[in-house]
Amino acid sequence: MASPDELRTRETGDEHLPGYAELYAELAPGNPDPDTLSYALQQRAAEVGLPAVAGRGVPRVLRPLVDVLHKRQLVDDLGTYDATVTWLELHVPRGGSGALKWRTAGTGQAAFSLELLGSGLGSGRKTSWVVESDIPRRTTCLRFVQEITASVKLYSVAERLEPAVDVVGTRGRRLEAWPGCPFCAVKPADVDEFAYERGDAIDLTAYDAEYSETHQRDTSFTRNLDVGLKVPVPALPQAGALSLSLRQETTMSYEVAYQFVNGRRYQPYWPADEPAGLPYWSAG
Numbered sequence: 262m263a264s265p266d267e268l269r270t271r272e273t274g275d276e277h278l279p280g281y282a283e284l285y286a287e288l289a290p291g292n293p294d295p296d297t298l299s300y301a302l303q304q305r306a307a308e309v310g311l312p313a314v315a316g317r318g319v320p321r322v323l324r325p326l327v328d329v330l331h332k333r334q335l336v337d338d339l340g341t342y343d344a345t346v347t348w349l350e351l352h353v354p355r356g357g358s359g360a361l362k363w364r365t366a367g368t369g370q371a372a373f374s375l376e377l378l379g380s381g382l383g384s385g386r387k388t389s390w391v392v393e394s395d396i397p398r399r400t401t402c403l404r405f406v407q408e409i410t411a412s413v414k415l416y417s418v419a420e421r422l423e424p425a426v427d428v429v430g431t432r433g434r435r436l437e438a439w440p441g442c443p444f445c446a447v448k449p450a451d452v453d454e455f456a457y458e459r460g461d462a463i464d465l466t467a468y469d470a471e472y473s474e475t476h477q478r479d480t481s482f483t484r485n486l487d488v489g490l491k492v493p494v495p496a497l498p499q500a501g502a503l504s505l506s507l508r509q510e511t512t513m514s515y516e517v518a519y520q521f522v523n524g525r526r527y528q529p530y531w532p533a534d535e536p537a538g539l540p541y542w543s544a545g
Contacts, residue, residue: 268405268434269394275431278376279309280384282425285330295331299324312378312485312506329418330382336422339413341429342492345437348375348509349405351396352445355544356522357471361396364477364514371515375407376508380490381416381425385505388431398518402442408432413494413503424502426490444541449528452543460529460540468523475519481512484535511538 279287284305285298292298303323306313353359363371371392378385388407396403410430416423452459465472490503497503517539521527529540 266436266438268392268436270390270392270434272388272390273372274374274387274389276387278378278385278387278428279311280378280382280427281306281311281326282330282382283384284309284311285327285382289331295324295327299327302327310376312508326382333416333418333423335414336417337415339415339424339494341410341412342494343432344409344411344490344492345406346375346377346409346488346505346507347404347406347437348373348434349511349538350439350442351399351403351405351517351539352442352541353400353402354519354521354527354542355445356525357520357527358398358400359396359520360398360518361539362516362518363392363395364516372512374510377407377409377428378506379411379426379428380487380502380504380506381414381423383425383427385428386431390434396436398520402439402445404437404439405434406437407434411490411492411503413492415497424494424497426503426505428505445544447543448545449526449543450545452528452530456533457530457541458533460531462526462528463521464526465521465523466526470523472521472523473519474521475516477516479514480538482538483508483510485509513538 284302288301288305289298292301351359351361373392374387374389376385376387408431409428410432412427412429414425416425449462463472485508488505488507490505492503494503526545528543530543531540
C-alpha cells in the first residue's frame with residue numbers, strides 16, 4: 262500500500278545526463294592538445310544540451326575549464342546521500358482551503374520533466390512523469406518534491422578543496438505539508454512590488470460569509486535555476502557549497518478551488534522573473 266504522502270505518478274522517462282567532468286574524461290584521451298580538447302568539449306556539451314558557459318561561440322571559451330579539469334585531483338569520496346527538489350507548490354489562502362484537480366480529458370494533461378545537474382561540473386539525470394493524483398481540499402500549503410540520490414566527492418583544485426555533486430538516481434515523488442509557508446504569511450501591503458507580480462485582490466473585510474473561487478488553467482512553461490542541496494555531508498570546505506542546476510519543463514491543465522474566510526483581504530502574487538504557476542496568497 263502506498264504511504265499517505267506518496268504522489269501517484271506515471272514515469273515516462275529517466276536517463277543519465279553527462280556533466281562537463283564526465284565529457285572531459287571521455288574526450289581527453291583522443292585530444293591531447295588543450296585547444297583542440299576545448300573545442301571538442303564545447304561541441305559535445307552543445308550536443309547533449311549542457312548549460313553554456315559565458316562567451317559561448319568563442320573557440321577557446323572552455324580552455325580555462327579544460328585547465329581546471331586537467332589539474333584537479335580527487336581527495337575523498339564522501340558517499341551518497343538522499344535529497345529532495347521541489348518542483349511544484351500548492352499555496353492555500355490563510356484561514357481558508359485549496360484543492361487541486363488535474364484535467365486529463367482531451368488534450369489536458371499534467372506533464373513534468375526535470376533535468377538535474379550536480380554542481381562542481383557533476384553529472385545528472387533527466388526524469389519525466391505524468392501526475393495521476395488529485396489533491397483534495399486542504400488547509401495548509403503543500404510542496405511536491407522529487408526524491409533523488411546524490412554522490413558527493415571532494416577535489417583539490419589550485420590548492421583549494423572543492424566539492425562536486427553527481428545525481429546518480431531518482432527515487433520517486435511525494436507530497437510534503439508546508440504549514441509554515443512564509444509566502445502566505447505576509448500581508449498584501451508587505452509584498453515587494455519589484456520582486457513580485459500581483460493579481461486582483463479579493464476583499465472580504467466587509468463580507469459576512471465564506472467565499473469560494475474556482476480557476477481553470479492551461480499553462481506550459483520552462484524554468485532554469487540553481488537550487489541548494491541539503492545533505493548531511495561532514496567536513497565540507499564551505500557552507501552551502503552543494504547545489505544543483507535545474508531545468509524544468511511543465512505542461513499543466515488543472516482546476517484549483519479556493520475557499521476564503523470573511524473578514525480578510527487576499528491577494529495572489531507570483532515571482533516577477535518566473536512563469537506564473539499556482540500563486541502565493543497574501544492576506545491581511
